[in-house]
Amino acid sequence: MKFTQVPLKYAFNALEPNIDALTMEIHYTKHHAAYVKNVNDAIAAENIPYKTEAEFFNNASKLSAKARNNGGGAWNHNFFFETLKPGASAGPQGKLKEAIVKSFGSVDKFKEQFSAAAASRFGSGWAWLVNDKGTLKICSTANQDNPLFDNAEVKGVPLLGLDVWEHAYYLKYQNKRADYIANWWNVVDWDVVSKRA
Template sequence: MAFELPKLGYAYDALEPHMDARTMEIHHTKHHQGYTNNLNNAIAGTDLEGKSIEDILTGLDMDNGAVRNNGGGFYNHSLFWTVMNPEDRGYLSGELKDAIEATFGSKDEFIAAFSKAAATRFGSGWAWLCVQKGGKIEICSTPNQDNPLMPGVSCGGTPILGLDVWEHAYYLNYQNRRPDYINAFFSVINWNEVERRYAEAK
């Protein structure tokens, strides 16, 4: 089975004014579709065909640029769309709240640390909140379409929250104001989904 572009689950304009409709549409139908198509082409006829994206990435040959870039792009965006929601977002609570407060001191300190990771990622890349087995969490960032599932990346574990800081994710609306885009992201986080991912990963 080839990988397919996942549906957003909400309209392209549903996250406005924080995420504009035109960017969302281009990002989903052009960028994510491109990663999906290129991933399928890269694994066709290889022993990676038929594996889950998680299995492909955790066992990745990091010298395989086509699978590294497009597999990462496919996975990263698939997570990105689900950790945002226009409504029924819930709020930070439960075991995830406890873990964030134990690690960072408070939700505000977590937001500051995550925002710094996103703002200081030079060039294109992602900021991540990851969880280890047992529930320990950490923040990191990765270049390009790398992610924490890949071998040898700066932080390990399972990503449960990710923010795309490639310019194509925000430039139409925010131009070079990446910090404004990062701040807007916190208005649309789907905490219900992040907490579900935390419970599953720990």
């Protein structure tokens, strides 16, 4: 198997002013591209036998640090970039909205809890909304881990993920991670999130 980099469906500057063009360009062409190259190098060099991404992550605890970290980085960034779109979004609708309200009380309460998980992640990592056998949960993971890993603290099908590594926001926001999180909500593509649910 090989990991690939999904093509962006928007220009680097399309998410301005929420995410700046230079950050998007560096994030996609340097960071993400390196994760994809490095995990594929590890798969070849270590003769990793898994045939699918799901199988790869189901065995994450058995992988080398290089394979695990770069595989997570490749997958997580594809997932993240696919969840973004230019322009205002109406927010979650339909069944996804119903599930969010059932699990968290309201969309606003969900956003508060998700934002708190992203803001409180110490160091580098991610915040996630996952479907755990029909129940929606919020969690965060360190580094490039994700809820598909066999040894994840909270396992489930990821619906939404936010990159809180400094490379995702530092050029524009410096140490103001909370401002980055607040503005990121403006470019979430809820249609993509709904299809994952």
